[in-house]
Amino acid sequence: xxxxxNTHDVAEEITKRIPDxxxxxxxxxxxxxxxxxxxxxxxxKDSPSLYFDYLNCIVGTDYIDYIEVVYIxxxxxxxxxxxxxxxxxxxxxxxxPSVVALWAGADFQEREIFDLLGVTFTGHPxxxxxxxxxDFEGYPLRRDFL
Amino acid sequence: xxxALFSLEELDALMEEADKHSSTEVVELMAKSQQPIPDDxxxxxxxxxxxxxxxxxxxxxxxxxxxxxCCAFEMMSSAFSRFDQSRxxxxxxxxxxxxxxxxxIAGTVSWKMAPRVRRVYDAMAExxxxxxxxxxxxxxxxxxxxxxVVPGVNRILPVDVYxxxxxxxxxxxxxxxxxxxxxxxxxxxx
Numbered sequence: 506x507x508x509x510x511n512t513h514d515v516a517e518e519i520t521k522r523i524p525d526x527x528x529x530x531x532x533x534x535x536x537x538x539x540x541x542x543x544x545x546x547x548x549x550k551d552s553p554s555l556y557f558d559y560l561n562c563i564v565g566t567d568y569i570d571y572i573e574v575v576y577i578x579x580x581x582x583x584x585x586x587x588x589x590x591x592x593x594x595x596x597x598x599x600x601x602p603s604v605v606a607l608w609a610g611a612d613f614q615e616r617e618i619f620d621l622l623g624v625t626f627t628g629h630p631x632x633x634x635x636x637x638x639x640d641f642e643g644y645p646l647r648r649d650f651l
Numbered sequence: 652x653x654x655a656l657f658s659l660e661e662l663d664a665l666m667e668e669a670d671k672h673s674s675t676e677v678v679e680l681m682a683k684s685q686q687p688i689p690d691d692x693x694x695x696x697x698x699x700x701x702x703x704x705x706x707x708x709x710x711x712x713x714x715x716x717x718x719x720x721c722c723a724f725e726m727m728s729s730a731f732s733r734f735d736q737s738r739x740x741x742x743x744x745x746x747x748x749x750x751x752x753x754x755x756i757a758g759t760v761s762w763k764m765a766p767r768v769r770r771v772y773d774a775m776a777e778x779x780x781x782x783x784x785x786x787x788x789x790x791x792x793x794x795x796x797x798x799x800v801v802p803g804v805n806r807i808l809p810v811d812v813y814x815x816x817x818x819x820x821x822x823x824x825x826x827x828x829x830x831x832x833x834x835x836x837x838x839x840x841x
Contacts, residue, residue, distance in 0.1 A: 636763065636799070637763065637799060638762065638763050641798075645798050645799070650798075651798075
């Protein structure tokens with residue numbers, strides 16, 4: 506069975522390597538700052554003791570004040586899992602760094618979040634709509650759509 | 652018995668006259684025959700002819716192999732041995748619209764898919780028929796007010812038979828087939 510790692514321990518390790526990256530730690534997730542998302546992901550992937558080599562899924566949610574993106578990471582080597590969160594602020598052009606360079610599986614999921622919630626992932630090779638057509642106006646999964 | 656004897660000169664003159672006559676015949680016939688004579692198509696009454704065409708077309712329609720959503724599983728299941736639509740001579744689903752007579756819209760059509768559906772329909776040869784299968788294809792179903800779903804496939808192409816259900820049972824789809832068959836046969840008889 507996959508073990509959910511203690512988020513406080515992992516957050517401590519992240520803070521040791523990248524100070525000021527972690528914004529909030531709960532028993533279930535680690536909330537990191539948007540601008541340090543890529544470096545934290547890189548650390549979680551490359552660190553031999555953590556080695557999260559598999560991105561299970563990305564979830565986007567609109568909380569009106571901000572759009573929260575949830576990354577569920579898994580490690581095949583250590584059979585462990587962790588939940589990483591980041592927040593994109595602003596309604597006009599919320600932005601987060603892309604993690605496609607680390608996990609190729611993020612490609613379509615980031616495009617889907619861009620399509621339905623309007624979060625632009627900088628560094629994504631092909632940031633355009635995936636489900637809806639190009640001329641579609643608005644982002645349907647936002648709370649203020651319609 | 653009197654035998655008419657001709658001199659060689661007289662024979663020559665007769666032969667020449669015959670040649671001239673046949674030549675005028677050829678010229679006259681050629682002048683008359685510039686257009687082909689139309690074939691008589693009325694040797695068979697229109698009604699039995701259409702009945703034969705309708706009988707043939709209604710008993711062996713081929714469909715496009717085209718599934719859009721969950722209704723497609725009921726469509727597949729109706730072709731398998733438990734329900735066995737080949738009892739009615741129509742189990743063949745063609746992978747190419749060029750070889751198909753009818754199309755089953757099996758499931759939800761999203762607006763992004765709609766141009767592709769229309770393109771498959773346009774690629775089918777006439778005469779062609781369409782079965783709208785399930786609530787989503789008929790009216791959009793649960794997703795009728797969605798921003799991304801076509802509210803009824805009859806917005807984008809003409810539909811002949813509606814099979815209600817969510818999804819319809821294979822028996823319902825086969826009933827729809829039979830309705831379509833009747834429609835093909837009756838339409839020909841008009």
